[in-house]
Amino acid sequence: MTGATDDARRYVTEARRIVVKVGSSSLTTASGGLDADRVDALVDVLAKVRSGGEKEIVLVSSGAIAAGLAPLGLTRRPKDLARQQAAASVGQGLLVARYTASFARYGVRVGQVLLTTDDTSRRAHYRNAYRTLDQLLAMGALPVVNENDTVATDEIRFGDNDRLAALVAHLVRADLLVLLSDVDGLYDGDPSKPGTSRIAQVAGPDDIAHVEIGSAGKAGVGTGGMVTKVEAARIAAAAGIPVVLTSASRAADALAGRDTGTYFHRTGRRSADRLLWLAHASTPQGSLTLDDGAVRAVVEGKKSLLAAGVAGIEGDFVAGDPVELRDTAGRAVARGLVNFDAKEMPRMLGRSTPELARELGPEYEREVVHRDDLVVIG
Numbered sequence: 001m002t003g004a005t006d007d008a009r010r011y012v013t014e015a016r017r018i019v020v021k022v023g024s025s026s027l028t029t030a031s032g033g034l035d036a037d038r039v040d041a042l043v044d045v046l047a048k049v050r051s052g053g054e055k056e057i058v059l060v061s062s063g064a065i066a067a068g069l070a071p072l073g074l075t076r077r078p079k080d081l082a083r084q085q086a087a088a089s090v091g092q093g094l095l096v097a098r099y100t101a102s103f104a105r106y107g108v109r110v111g112q113v114l115l116t117t118d119d120t121s122r123r124a125h126y127r128n129a130y131r132t133l134d135q136l137l138a139m140g141a142l143p144v145v146n147e148n149d150t151v152a153t154d155e156i157r158f159g160d161n162d163r164l165a166a167l168v169a170h171l172v173r174a175d176l177l178v179l180l181s182d183v184d185g186l187y188d189g190d191p192s193k194p195g196t197s198r199i200a201q202v203a204g205p206d207d208i209a210h211v212e213i214g215s216a217g218k219a220g221v222g223t224g225g226m227v228t229k230v231e232a233a234r235i236a237a238a239a240g241i242p243v244v245l246t247s248a249s250r251a252a253d254a255l256a257g258r259d260t261g262t263y264f265h266r267t268g269r270r271s272a273d274r275l276l277w278l279a280h281a282s283t284p285q286g287s288l289t290l291d292d293g294a295v296r297a298v299v300e301g302k303k304s305l306l307a308a309g310v311a312g313i314e315g316d317f318v319a320g321d322p323v324e325l326r327d328t329a330g331r332a333v334a335r336g337l338v339n340f341d342a343k344e345m346p347r348m349l350g351r352s353t354p355e356l357a358r359e360l361g362p363e364y365e366r367e368v369v370h371r372d373d374l375v376v377i378g
Helices: 002-014 036-050 064-072 081-104 123-138 153-158 161-171 226-238 248-255 273-280 292-299 353-360
Strands: 017-022 056-061 110-115 142-147 176-181 243-247 262-264 286-290 310-315 322-326 332-337 374-376
Touching: 017 036, 017 161, 017 248, 036 056, 036 081, 036 248, 056 081, 056 123, 056 161, 064 081, 081 110, 081 142, 110 123, 123 142, 123 161, 142 161, 161 176, 161 226, 161 273, 176 226, 176 248, 226 243, 226 262, 243 248, 273 332, 273 374, 286 292, 292 332, 292 374
Parallel strands: 017 056, 017 176, 056 142, 110 142, 176 243, 286 322
Antiparallel strands: 243 262, 286 310, 322 332, 332 374
16 A cells, blocks of 8 residues: 555646645534634645645635624524625635635735535636636636525525535636535544544445444534535546545645544546536536437437427426436436426427428527537436
């Protein structure tokens, strides 16, 4: 395992563009409110890493909702959406202000970037998100990324910035993803119980197939847990990005390539950019049932979906929405961005493109889902 360890350290130390994700429990008190000392400790580490000018950092930070609890007189994270959004509205300003002040000690400018899944699954929005982040880095600023919890209801229900961090790492073409939490790595059992040990490296899913992964964090102010972190690591590793999972208190060791936490080796290569978001972050607004020929064309032939292959529809989607593509047994085989509204689809089912163009007009002479906006998930 020595060779693998050496490779891991080399990938970490040679990484130029790094995405670091920190959870709510590492920044706030259990009752809500930012812990200035914890924020400053993290900033001290990140500022030192980028001080030589050779490395770039993108920080994906949870904590907006947690930071807004105490100022609003809330003793715990609310369950209802309206109060979650209110807490996010108050807390997001406090969070970015704290980062701005803390990084200012090192002369580092901070830029806030709030994302929703819609910003990154649609082609034009995806390009805009990439350009903004890339330009911030080019101008020497440090982007602080969070989900737009104030208005994006799906993101709050979706509930974890770990997956967002994996997708942002892919978006900015990062060389490394570091996930920081209140646990110093992945263990082969409950880390609070004797007899368990840290898993130093994960070469692939089979290495942890036997591990029972807990779902709850310690502090109770966040929404993620080890399950979401391992899933985020799997997404990033499959997209060609190595991952280090450790505690915020060991961030300096992790970024220096020392033996801390759990290192997830790359298991795949970088895929087409937006399709990773489409597969892992989009929320289908409906579904299309495909006949057997269309399933083969989409899954095996990597073809666009035409109206002739659509046997049924479900949901109330509009053009540009993500939809699930299912076989006749109801199994999801792909996901894509549809080119027509749901109300237009019934008269199109099973009909050829030339026939639709003749009867309904030239705007119907196009694919229902273009192959560039489609990802196979089955």
